[in-house]
Amino acid sequence: MDSFSFCTSKISIIIIFLLSFHQSESQFIQSTHLLDLMIRDYTIRNFKLNLNTGITQKIYLPSNFSGIDIETVKLRCGSLRRYGATIGGFHISSGVTVEPCSERVMLVRQNLGSNWSSIYSTGYNLTGYNYQLVSPVLGLLAYNANPDGVATNPYEVNVVGTDQNPILIDFLSNKSSGNPNLDPKSTKTNSSVLCACFTSNGNKTTFSEQVSPYVCKGTRQGHYALVTTLEPRKEDNGGGGGGGGMVTSSTEVSGGGGGKLSRWKVAIGSVIGSGIAAILLGMLVVAMLVKVKKKAMREEMERRAYEEEALQVSMVGHVRAPTASGTRTLPIIADDRYKNTHLNHYP
Known part of the structure; x- marks a missing residue:
């Protein structure tokens, strides 16, 4: 099992090295799991071992991951259970369980921003649920760590809470905000906005109500976002393009021409x-x-x-009948001798 994890880590590092020569485009990576592995390997490679336990560290990714904000912190498993933790908009309550964890755990907080959040919109088929993103996707993942540093064969650790001891995600915190549609001055929950939780072990999405304005509640590590009902497109001849398919308003703008007839x-x-x-x-x-x-x-x-x-037609009584003109010649005896001869034959 250790050799397999080691090989997986090496392969991920090689893929990252190859991708570092390309421009920043989200189309290079279409798998959310692969993106998590790459972020994990970058975090491990750039983690400062001289920092004390509990100190938050910012991780700078290469240019081809532009728009992703990463923070990490290494904690003792016992301290995380007893006191909880806060990192970049994630507030982990005390009383959570961390398993399997022998001594230390490394928390990685992701803010995918507008460039990379669309991977979850397409990968988890949000449009099939008739929803669209209205916030960046925030992720919290946990990995095992050695006492003297980060583990050479990292694997994901489960941080599990309960309804009484949840994990709260604040989308209006300074670290996780960035969407102009989220009003920090709002004092009531927008009923049209829901919380979406994307499970890390499959393409399953769960939706729930907000616990307070732009604050969601979860019971384990994973990725979260705010979504709203998908509305029909409206034509806009001035059409401008958004970043990575991220929706930044309740009405999605189309940059093309006329729409199709119903x-x-x-x-x-x-x-x-x-x-x-x-x-x-x-x-x-x-x-x-x-x-x-x-x-x-x-x-x-x-x-x-x-x-x-x-x-010629003439009337004969009450009937119309054709008539001919009298043009017939009457017979005449030629001479008297013939007449006499002819008469002598008869007594």
Whole structure:
């Protein structure tokens, strides 16, 4: 187990060394667990061993982790149980349990800021819960430590409290604030703002009410943030980009052009368009039928006019009948000799 932890630590250090040559972009790291390991290794490498137990130390990360604020402190496990501790907005009550811990524990407080908090928004699918971040993500992690320094094979230690002895997270403290939407002068809890707890052992998120304005309560180490209900986007032609997907207002601003039509508008438009097309098609069919009928009537009239011109029509009683003009020639005997000869044949 020790050799495995040692190898994991070495691999993390190598990854950090490679990433130090890149620019500061949150897209390089998409795993929240990997980010915790890198922060842990940087903290261990830069921890000042000559500081006394209980003295808070600030850890400066490389430029590719720009926006992350780290503080650490080394404490005795017994002192942490009896007296609790305060570090960068986290107030650990007395009576918590620390396990497994033989003698000392190293607490690491993270403030991911606006550049890196979006990793938790996407990794834990906050939009699937219909929520958005309104504060930076604050993290509190604990690791084992040797009496003479930090352990060479660090592993995470569980700091567990209860409802009576909780861990309070103050988002308005000088160390953890940084969001203009959090009003330090507010004296009542905003009901639309909830506390979100991101478990470190899985992609599970729990939501709870604030215990006081912008103060959340937890029962163990982990990552916490303030969230509010996700609201529809509004168009803004002036669109400016926020940092790392961090939402800094109750209305998310879109920097693009026009939005998509809703489904019901598309349906109504389709019905109206189909109706107009059907009316135009019906009018076309009627016009064609009228044209054909007029053509047939015109041909019938022409036929009747021709027949009436060829044969004169006259009334015979109450009936119209065609009549012809008297143009037939009556028979005439050619001469008297033929007449006499013809008459002699008959007695």
